[in-house]
Each structure stands twice: as structure tokens, then as C-alpha cells.
Amino acid sequence: xxxxxxHEPDEHRYAMYVDGELVTVLDYRENGDxxxxxxxxxxxxxxxxxxAAALVEHTVDEVERTSDKRxxxxxxxxxxxxxxxxxxxxxxSRGVAD
Numbered sequence: 001x002x003x004x005x006x007h008e009p010d011e012h013r014y015a016m017y018v019d020g021e022l023v024t025v026l027d028y029r030e031n032g033d034x035x036x037x038x039x040x041x042x043x044x045x046x047x048x049x050x051x052a053a054a055l056v057e058h059t060v061d062e063v064e065r066t067s068d069k070r071x072x073x074x075x076x077x078x079x080x081x082x083x084x085x086x087x088x089x090x091x092x093s094r095g096v097a098d
Contacts, residue, residue, distance in 0.1 A: 001018060001019060002018065002019050002020075003016065003018055003054070004016070004017045005055065005058045005059075012027060012028055012029060013025045013026060013027045013028065014028065014055060014058070014059045014062075015055070016054065016055040016058070018046070022043065023042060023046040023049075023051045024040070024041065024042040024046065024052045025041050025055075026039075026040050026052075026055050026056060026059050026075075026078070027040075033069055033070060034069055034071070034072050035067070035069045035072065036071075036074050037056075037059075037072070037073055037074060037075050037078045038074040039075050040052050040055075040077040040078060053081060056078055056081045060091065063091070070092060070093055071092055072092075073092070
């Protein structure tokens with residue numbers, strides 16, 4: 001099984017493919033110093049395998065590595081991911097005065 005993560009900027013999304021088949025996507029919107037994730041979708045026949053969580057982790061890692069943007073988890077799934085990974089919560093307010 002080959003897993004591939006892609007940033008697809010023309011579609012404003014990150015995507016995960018397994019053996020060349022699209023399995024899950026994470027939409028994003030950039031606004032100034034923030035990147036919002038309003039929607040996560042997994043193709044129904046691929047649900048329950050952890051693909052969406054793997055894509056969120058990959059995307060959060062990429063945002064952290066390539067920018068100073070703070071993350072706005074508008075999608076419930078991304079919010080839940082951050083609840084389960086409190087060590088990454090600093091990315092939610094990165095560069096923003098509290």
C-alpha cells in the first residue's frame with residue numbers, strides 16, 4: 001500500500017491518496033497570518049482507517065515547517081485532533097498576542 005500526501009493549491013486543499021486513489025481531503029483558506037481548516041472529508045468506503053487523522057497531522061506538520069501562520073480549526077475534526085494533541089496547541093495562537 002502506497003500512501004501519498006499532496007498539497008493541491010488550485011483546489012485549496014491537502015489530499016491523501018492510497019495506491020493512487022483519493023481517500024481524504026482537508027480544505028483550507030488563508031487569511032493574513034492565519035490558515036483556517038473549514039472542512040475535512042473522507043470517501044465513505046475509506047472511513048474508519050485513520051486516513052483523515054494522518055492527513056491532518058501531515059498538514060499541521062507542513063504548516064509548522066513552512067510558515068508562521070496560526071491554525072484556525074473551523075472543522076470539528078481538526079478541532080478534535082488538536083484536543084487529542086495538546087502539545088501542538090501553540091500552533092493555534094502562534095504569532096498572536098494573547
